[in-house]
Amino acid sequence: MSMPYLSGSAICDVGKRFGLALEYEGMKSRWSYMYDLIDLGIGSSNISDVLSYLFDESNFSKCIPSSLTNEEFKEYYKRSVESAIGRINSLLHYSGKELVIKNDKAVLVSRNKEEIELSLKNIPTINRDYIKRVAENAIDNIERSNYDSALTQARTILEETFCFVLEQRNIQANNKGNIKNLYKEVKNEYRMHFDEKADRRVKKLLSGLENIVSAVAEMRNKSSDAHGVGENRLTIDKHHARLAVNSAMTMADFILSVEKKANGKLDY
Known part of the structure; x- marks a missing residue:
């Protein structure tokens, strides 16, 4: 069929x-x-x-x-x-x-x-293989100059990963469509910013995650017209689109590792 x-x-x-x-x-x-x-x-x-x-x-x-x-x-x-x-x-x-x-x-x-x-x-698990598949499709779109579609997929990678790790704690995400707030929920639930023993350089590296979420959210905001014209129209080069996708993939992989470690899984 x-x-x-x-x-x-x-x-x-x-x-x-x-x-x-x-x-x-x-x-x-x-x-x-x-x-x-x-x-x-x-x-x-x-x-x-x-x-x-x-x-x-x-x-x-x-x-x-x-x-x-x-x-x-x-x-x-x-x-x-x-x-x-x-x-x-x-x-x-x-x-x-x-x-x-x-x-x-x-x-x-x-x-x-x-x-x-x-x-x-009945829903496939959000895992590294899934993230890799979505990212590969996004890179294919970039090679075809479909940057809007690639940015949408970068956002999807983050949003679905955030929702997934929250659901692993039996928490229904309350901020679907707002990946900044979703990330805040993930940080609070997994106490990502409460590790006082972490080296300051590690903390500095982790602070960069905020910038990834913020940038991807603003590049492909669901409430904006991604296909419009004028000053709100995002102009982006190929290598910038690739950076957005790869950054989203790297962050999603890290968040999955945080969930695995926090929930006692050994393969994080």
């Missing part, structure tokens, strides 16, 4: 349908264009309309074999959409939201605490 195949140019056409500035250049992979489409949709608040269009039954009728009966087609369509939404919701877990289809409209709704706790066992 899968979503309808869309070429890079077709994905760009979907963007234009909703007034999104997505141009086909022929140099990027389809998944990269799709990532840009979703990212632009979120930035312009059109994501619900974009997803509703992608999940529309009419798009499936164009690519599913005509040999299927009407009932078989309906079942294929239902399972394909359910599978896609399930994968999306696994990624949305730490946001406390989930994607649902209501009246043929794709919408994000809040999940109650019980649902989140019950689904924890």
